[in-house]
Amino acid sequence: MKHFSQLITELDQSNKTNDKLAALETFFSNASDEDKVWAIALFTHRRPKRQVTTRQLREWCIELSEIPEWLFEESYHTVGDLAETIALLLPHQKSNEEISLADWINKLIELKGLSDEEKKWMIQDSWNRLTKEECFIFNKILTGGFRIGVSQNLISKALAVHLKKEKSFIAHALMGNWDPIETSFEKLFDSDSAIEDLSKPYPFFLAHSLEKGIEALDEPNKWQVEWKWDGIRGQLIRRKGETFIWSRGEELVTEKFPELANLGNSLPDGTVLDGEILCFTNGSPLPFNLLQTRIGRKNVSKKILTEAPVSLLAYDLLEFEGKDIRDQPLAERRLKLEYLFKSIDHTNFELSTPIEANSWTEYSMLREESRNYFAEGFMLKRKDSYYETGRKRGSWWKWKIDPLTIDGVMLYAQKGHGSRADLYSDYTFAVWDGDLLVPFAKAYSGLTDAEMKEVDSFVKKNTKERFGPVRTVNPELVFEIAFEGIQDSPRHKSGIALRFPRISRWRKDKPKEEANSLADLKDLLKLYGGK
Incomplete structure (x- = not known):
């Protein structure tokens, strides 16, 4: 677990492909075969089934860390990620235990069939035996929210170097319906085993x-x-x-x-x-x-x-x-x-x-x-x-083809996750319906890091109301929102839903009064609705 935790830290700290590749190669060279299989499984979204609820994890963390519920919720709203919040709140001691990644995951699998009290004892005992960094990874696996910025292509490259095989062979071996509980590292990359799997697709x-x-x-x-x-x-x-x-x-x-x-x-x-x-x-x-x-x-x-x-x-x-x-x-x-x-x-x-x-x-x-x-x-x-x-x-x-666009006013903001946990990076945008602003889309991509920090500063200085992790802000900032399609949606207040909305640019040149209207959106719906 220590080696895997170190790998995740190194992957998270660098945006350079070569650095990530080197970290993966080092891990695969030093890890046991069982840990290799589970690491590959986690990176390719084959996580063990969740056996506990987020409500239970909240309650068990509050009990173990001896804090009031309101403090936990405030911390969660600030951090924006449950697994990280728990890892930060729990008391941790330096751990000298050498328990492998595979052993920890097997413990999680064994939760199935246990009573709630038995699950609580096992989880709290595990938290007490993990360092803060290890606890974060453990919680990510536990909650099913394990997502790290590393592509399957990068995993294939690292394994190709480690196994001295063609990357295309590795990529194909990782496809299909294999189960990390039943598959050994040797079997996973055995040519005969790949042939036996009738369901195995080809890499796209x-x-x-x-x-x-x-x-x-x-x-x-x-x-x-x-x-x-x-x-x-x-x-x-x-x-x-x-x-x-x-x-x-x-x-x-x-x-x-x-x-x-x-x-x-x-x-x-x-x-x-x-x-x-x-x-x-x-x-x-x-x-x-x-x-x-x-x-x-x-x-x-x-x-x-x-x-x-x-x-x-x-x-x-x-x-x-x-x-x-x-x-x-x-x-x-x-x-x-x-x-x-x-x-x-x-x-x-x-x-x-x-x-x-x-x-x-x-x-x-x-x-x-x-x-x-x-x-x-x-x-x-x-x-x-x-x-x-x-x-x-x-x-x-x-x-x-070029996307459709509409100019909207930022109405709500929420903190992001992972590396964006300290920034207001998820936004809700609105258009004018007479004198009212009506929400029509959410977006969280498209801004540069510098622009995001500038918007974050604006949000903190211009908050009107707080609703849990969401802040209502003074409606002043205008952004061009790009999207691929538009359709009717009775579930949305505007009556309209957009396909793949994202921020195209920050319209610093445009005052809020000049943002688009709901009528403009409906005109686009008439032209492109369903297209």
Whole structure:
């Protein structure tokens, strides 16, 4: 646990990729195999199930630290993170115990089935035996809020160096439905074991945003141009009579999309499709907000299946006739995909069709119509490109349309989490409805560190009211809010919900009176609602 705690500290203290890579390599070189497996599991979001409630943790911390409840709540509002608040409030002694990460996690797993009193004794005993830094990590695992700023790509790089294997092999080994309780470090990276896992998807190939002008690319006939669909990226796998559907976030979602599971039954064994899960009807995609009605539901009712039917819009073929074909050029994979599509007659199977134009100028004009097709712009893929691992530059680009924007007044502010726990960095924005300001969006990204500190100072000097961790501020600051889509929402006071809102810029040039109105938002809704 000491080594893992030190690793997390080093990862959190640096923004440099090389520093993080070096810290990971050192940890994997020194840790036991059991600790390696659990570290990888935590970094890839395979946490043990939570066995205690946040209410219980609050009560047990208050009891052990001998403080009043109001002081705990004030501390929590100031820190903004429960795991960190508990670690800071508890009395800690210097610990010389060498208990491994795996042993601590096994203790948490053993909480299942214990009485509340037994859980309390075990948690408080653990807190007493951990240093402050170790206690923070323990609490993060305990609450299920373990998120550290390190990508799976970086984990794969560090393990590739440690194991002296190709990063693509490591990335593929980390995919799939493996369980850290049952999987050893050796088995995780054993080639034969990887083959045995019928459900294992391939690492997704991701595109960078096109930064230079489109003219910087070579002639259009060397590129396959498709709509960039606004859905859920997924892989549909059919192997040995079984069907599996994986999201890009490495979530097995087969049961959430029974129509696609049924489609899988129509595919030949040894087939893996890469595509977009979209609500689809009468040959056309439907708005993303309709798909949202199915996300997060444990049970999909007949009503939902009827109102929000989904299809897989396939745009790549990764496995064909049981063979991994990612090393074949896109043009060849495309021919096989078209052949497969023609041989399968299924209502929920669609093919992403390339868009034809004679010049990049023509493509630029077509791209402006993206919202009419419920798309976000274009995907540009070299016809001779292989299907690589992770995000690579050069052969795949996403060429998105410009976001929609609206100017809003900051109305509420709340402290952030982690490195932002001391800053008011999460904001609520409002637009004018006559003489009233009506909240319409929340955003927490888009400002520089210097701007965030300036806003934080404003919030502290201009607070009107406090509601727990939230502060109402004098409505003076105006920000341009960018977003990808807009739709009706009876759950919001404004009657409108935005898709992916974020701060585009601080409008220091604009007084609050010149911020946009609710009528402006409704005009955008008429133009782009559902698009």
